[in-house]
Amino acid sequence: MELWQVPLLFSRLPMFPFFDLAHYVASIMALKEQRGAVEVSVRSPVACWFSAMLHCFGGSVLSSLMLAEPPVAILAKGTNILLASSVWYLLFYCPEDIFYRCFAFLPLRLLVAGMKEVTRTWKITAGVAHADSHFKDAWLVMVAVGWARGAGGGLISNFEQLVRGVWKPETNELLKMSYPVKVTLIGAVLFTLHHSQYLPIARHNLVFLYTVFLVVSKVTMMLTRSATSPFAPVEAALGYMFFGLQKTPSKVKGEGAASSNGSSVCDRSSSEQHHDGVKKRQAKKTE
Numbered sequence: 088m089e090l091w092q093v094p095l096l097f098s099r100l101p102m103f104p105f106f107d108l109a110h111y112v113a114s115i116m117a118l119k120e121q122r123g124a125v126e127v128s129v130r131s132p133v134a135c136w137f138s139a140m141l142h143c144f145g146g147s148v149l150s151s152l153m154l155a156e157p158p159v160a161i162l163a164k165g166t167n168i169l170l171a172s173s174v175w176y177l178l179f180y181c182p183e184d185i186f187y188r189c190f191a192f193l194p195l196r197l198l199v200a201g202m203k204e205v206t207r208t209w210k211i212t213a214g215v216a217h218a219d220s221h222f223k224d225a226w227l228v229m230v231a232v233g234w235a236r237g238a239g240g241g242l243i244s245n246f247e248q249l250v251r252g253v254w255k256p257e258t259n260e261l262l263k264m265s266y267p268v269k270v271t272l273i274g275a276v277l278f279t280l281h282h283s284q285y286l287p288i289a290r291h292n293l294v295f296l297y298t299v300f301l302v303v304s305k306v307t308m309m310l311t312r313s314a315t316s317p318f319a320p321v322e323a324a325l326g327y328m329f330f331g332l333q334k335t336p337s338k339v340k341g342e343g344a345a346s347s348n349g350s351s352v353c354d355r356s357s358s359e360q361h362h363d364g365v366k367k368r369q370a371k372k373t374e
Contacts, residue, residue, distance in 0.1 A: 094295035102209055107167065109202030111174040112190055114142040114240060116199075119178055119187065127251045128179045134250055139175040140168070141247040146239030150214050150232050154221055197306050204301035207267075208294055211237040211274045215282050226279055233275035238268045266308070266316040270301065 100106070118124055118139055128135040141148070144167075148158045162168060177186040190196060214236030218229040235242060241260050248255060260268050274297055280286045281293055304317055316322070 094289075094291045097298070098291035098294045100205070102206055103167070104170065106202050106206050106209075108170060108174070109199045110206045111143050111171045112178070113199050113203040115139050115171075115175050115178050116187065116190060116196075118142050123253065124251065125179070134252075135179065136172065136175055138247050138250045140171060141243065141250065142240050143171045144239075145241075145243050145247070146210055146214070146236040149235040149239035149243055150217070153232055153235055154218065197309060200305050200309060201302040204305050205298055207237050207271060207301060208274065208298045211271060212278050212294065215275065215278045219282060224283065226283065229279040229282065230272075230275045233278060234272050237274060238271035241265055241268045266304075266314075266318075269316060269318060270304070274301075 119128075124135070124138075127138070144161045147161045151158045151160060178190075181187065190199060211233045214233035215229045217236075218225070218232035222228040238260075240247070245254075245256065245259055248258070264272075277286065277293065277297065281288065281290060286293065308314070
């Protein structure tokens with residue numbers, strides 16, 4: 088096998104069962120590590136299972152809703168549902184937490200995380216192609232559906248949390264995007280441009296390069312335990328250039344500090360006046 092054939096062979100990799108299994112393991116492990124998830128699994132296994140399925144198949148559900156297709160169509164894939172449900176049961180209810188501890192071992196966890204990023208690429212390309220079959224050459228639709236298919240679990244995180252009885256609207260991904268959601272959006276744009284024949288690169292080469300970037304960045308962030316996005320410097324520069332995002336927080340912070348100092352001064356003066364009044368009344372009584 089020659090080196091130039093590697094991207095072509097890579098683009099033909101089947102996702103089921105091994106890569107899909109890695110996706111289910113990584114997604115449900117992320118769910119279990121959220122605060123209160125274990126307590127929900129004891130109190131309501133049905134809610135916990137439904138939440139796990141949203142983590143695993145959130146992209147398919149969201150993209151189906153966007154294209155006016157039945158979101159329950161994912162239930163027709165009985166083998167995938169059964170595999171994901173088996174992973175959910177073993178991760179939450181295995182005696183002595185053996186299954187979770189096994190995959191929490193760092194080398195194995197890095198392998199699972201890397202395989203999950205491979206499935207992200209396949210989901211984005213499938214979403215873009217599926218949207219194009221419904222709306223021919225509609226760029227925004229292809230980008231939106233590809234983004235939803237690849238990062239649906241994050242985009243519907245508020246609904247998933249609501250299933251577990253948690254309501255945190257401030258964690259909306261549109262307010263503060265996580266790195267997987269950002270990089271999926273970039274991938275959706277790239278594959279939409281390629282699908283519309285605006286990128287002069289072979290499809291298998293683009294798939295290979297984008298997936299390598301996903302895997303390398305994910306593994307690096309896990310090894311360094313860094314939550315900082317690799318796009319942070321570019322985002323900061325563009326935000327400052329077009330929206331002045333660096334000026335507003337400091338200004339608001341200064342105004343908040345000034346107002347808090349002013350309120351504290353007022354509080355002190357009012358308390359001192361009250362204390363002086365009490366002393367005067369006590370002096371009058373003694374007189």
